[in-house]
Amino acid sequence: MSQIDPHLFVIFGATGDLTKRKLIPALYHLMQDEDVARRCVVLGAARSDWTDERFREAARTALREQGYAEETVDAWCTRNLHYQCLGPEGNDYEGLRERVEQLERHRNLTGNRVFYFSLPPSIYTQAIEGLGAVGLNTSSGWSRVVVEKPFGHDLDSAQRLNERVHQHFDEDQVYRIDHYLGKETVQNLMAFRFGNALFESMWNREHIDRVEITVAEPLGVGGRAGYYDQSGHVRDMVQNHLTQLLSLVAMEPPASMDADAIRDEKVKVLNAVQQPDPRADVALGQYRAGTMGGEPVPGYRDEPDVPADSDTETFAAMRLNVANWRWQGVPFFLRTGKRLPRKLTQIAVRFQSAPVSLFQADGGPCVPRDADCEAAPNELLITLQPDEGFDLRFEVKAPGNSDDGSMPLETQQLSFSYQDAFGPVPDAYETLLRDIIVGDPTLFVRADEVEASWQLYTPLLETDLPVHSYEAGTWGPDAVDRLLPTWTSTGRTRSHRAEATSSS
Numbered sequence: 298m299s300q301i302d303p304h305l306f307v308i309f310g311a312t313g314d315l316t317k318r319k320l321i322p323a324l325y326h327l328m329q330d331e332d333v334a335r336r337c338v339v340l341g342a343a344r345s346d347w348t349d350e351r352f353r354e355a356a357r358t359a360l361r362e363q364g365y366a367e368e369t370v371d372a373w374c375t376r377n378l379h380y381q382c383l384g385p386e387g388n389d390y391e392g393l394r395e396r397v398e399q400l401e402r403h404r405n406l407t408g409n410r411v412f413y414f415s416l417p418p419s420i421y422t423q424a425i426e427g428l429g430a431v432g433l434n435t436s437s438g439w440s441r442v443v444v445e446k447p448f449g450h451d452l453d454s455a456q457r458l459n460e461r462v463h464q465h466f467d468e469d470q471v472y473r474i475d476h477y478l479g480k481e482t483v484q485n486l487m488a489f490r491f492g493n494a495l496f497e498s499m500w501n502r503e504h505i506d507r508v509e510i511t512v513a514e515p516l517g518v519g520g521r522a523g524y525y526d527q528s529g530h531v532r533d534m535v536q537n538h539l540t541q542l543l544s545l546v547a548m549e550p551p552a553s554m555d556a557d558a559i560r561d562e563k564v565k566v567l568n569a570v571q572q573p574d575p576r577a578d579v580a581l582g583q584y585r586a587g588t589m590g591g592e593p594v595p596g597y598r599d600e601p602d603v604p605a606d607s608d609t610e611t612f613a614a615m616r617l618n619v620a621n622w623r624w625q626g627v628p629f630f631l632r633t634g635k636r637l638p639r640k641l642t643q644i645a646v647r648f649q650s651a652p653v654s655l656f657q658a659d660g661g662p663c664v665p666r667d668a669d670c671e672a673a674p675n676e677l678l679i680t681l682q683p684d685e686g687f688d689l690r691f692e693v694k695a696p697g698n699s700d701d702g703s704m705p706l707e708t709q710q711l712s713f714s715y716q717d718a719f720g721p722v723p724d725a726y727e728t729l730l731r732d733i734i735v736g737d738p739t740l741f742v743r744a745d746e747v748e749a750s751w752q753l754y755t756p757l758l759e760t761d762l763p764v765h766s767y768e769a770g771t772w773g774p775d776a777v778d779r780l781l782p783t784w785t786s787t788g789r790t791r792s793h794r795a796e797a798t799s800s801s
């Protein structure tokens with residue numbers, strides 16, 4: 298790991314779900330490296346009237362639940378965790394400043410600070426203003442502010458939030474989190490594309506027929522309806538995670554691996570994506586009651602805290618066109634939803650078929666545009682979770698001969714499994730927290746990038762579109778067939794590995 302400066306890591310929202318489930322375990326894991334543990338002091342903050350000891354106890358419980366050994370956890374919590382109450386209104390920033398300075402004196406820190414907003418998004422502005430009002434945006438060291446998603450709820454609100462943030466912090470101090478960018482396999486997309494000339498030379502409209510991006514979850518809304526019902530699936534997943542995947546698949550090679558060189562290319566490609574026609578290119582859905590893994594599950598409207606007449610979408614699919622020289626005319630299909638049959642994050646790249654198919658039952662040859670002309674295209678499946686890896690599907694001759702005398706072909710695949718090659722992949726939050734404390738912004742979303750993404754989806758979010766019902770445990774509403782009837786990721790399963798993936 299690069300050199301880490303001694304610093305104070307302040308978590309706003311320290312009593313919340315994200316802190317418990319993701320931030321504390323990621324910090325704990327990072328601090329198994331003694332160098333990091335000596336240099337990082339954590340200060341939790343929220344309105345709840347907790348003490349240091351109460352915060353430590355919550356952290357101990359969270360870590361024990363994740364299977365970490367009791368003694369090591371206890372020692373770490375006592376040594377590294379502190380808590381400051383922000384008062385019942387959450388506005389005691391003067392008290393926070395005093396505590397920050399006191400801890401820095403006691404722990405010999407030199408004014409380097411991270412402020413992590415694990416807060417309800419409606420509080421971001423208040424927190425930014427609060428830090429600015431008491432001068433916590435400047436110090437004798439560096440200060441970084443980390444903002445969780447969602448960053449705004451449309452273009453206008455994202456622009457206003459960026460303006461507020463920039464009144465108190467420079468852009469290079471701001472780390473907008475999209476946790477998909479911390480996933481090892483998402484980063485591997487760049488390695489795959491730009492470290493291998495073989496595929497990059499075919500990565501364009503001359504050779505690719507279509508690209509499909511699927512992010513499917515079996516889970517329902519869980520206990521998050523308060524946020525999710527206001528947000529909906531396009532804001533929750535498409536505007537951020539799927540758009541990041543799209544950018545990484547479609548961007549041009551950057552001039553270097555420098556953070557801004559990469560982010561410049563991501564912004565460029567996002568600006569080339571045409572706004573979808575909401576009525577022709579988009580299908581929305583909401584799950585109704587169904588069966589998952591043999592168990593009945595309730596419909597979205599029967600979930601806790603969801604209004605009985607909610608029209609919030611829990612599924613979205615769309616067709617996008619990237620209007621640039623590399624991609625014009627190649628459809629990018631995005632599909633994501635809750636209560637789909639299984640967990641699957643996958644990019645399927647379908648190459649163009651061979652121009653002439655020689656291996657036909659009736660003696661052929663034929664060309665793919667003829668009816669009944671079977672010419673299986675090559676496909677590359679990039680699976681980001683679970684069972685991370687690549688599968689390249691191609692045609693081989695099956696042994697023996699067909700009765701009709703034609704040469705029998707069968708689809709097989711070359712496969713690479715991340716797990717088999719490298720073992721378990723680290724958690725995305727651990728990667729991202731490490732980048733924050735070493736000051737590497739590459740995997741964070743820049744102000745212009747977040748605005749370009751909202752620009753793309755805001756017209757569709759402002760259109761009153763039908764939300765079609767789908768049964769929990771299926772691949773979404775029938776309306777999705779209008780966009781694409783057969784999705785590579787869920788269509789044929791043509792080999793032992795594809796079947797294994799589909800049943801996991």
Ligand SMILES: NC(=O)C1=CN([C@@H]2O[C@H](COP(=O)(O)OP(=O)(O)OC[C@H]3O[C@@H](n4cnc5c(N)ncnc54)[C@H](OP(=O)(O)O)[C@@H]3O)[C@@H](O)[C@H]2O)C=CC1
Pocket residue numbers: 309310311312313314315316342343344345383386387388414415416417418420445446447
């Ligand atoms: N949970 C998750 O899986 C994910 C969450 N996120 C994002 O992370 C952020 C936090 O989410 P999550 O932890 O789930 O939310 P929670 O509602 O569980 O936690 C919110 C936290 O903010 C504190 N808080 C609320 N109001 C104020 C206030 N006025 N001033 C100071 N603190 C306040 C709450 O504590 P108290 O009441 O004590 O003040 C609590 O600690 C959100 O932006 C969310 O979108 C992103 C991805 C996944």
Ligand SMILES: O=C1O[C@H](COP(=O)(O)O)[C@@H](O)[C@H](O)[C@H]1O
Pocket residue numbers: 514533534642
């Ligand atoms: O940001 C979010 O992501 C999760 C899915 O994340 P994953 O890492 O498990 O793929 C999603 O469940 C949640 O609704 C959304 O807010």
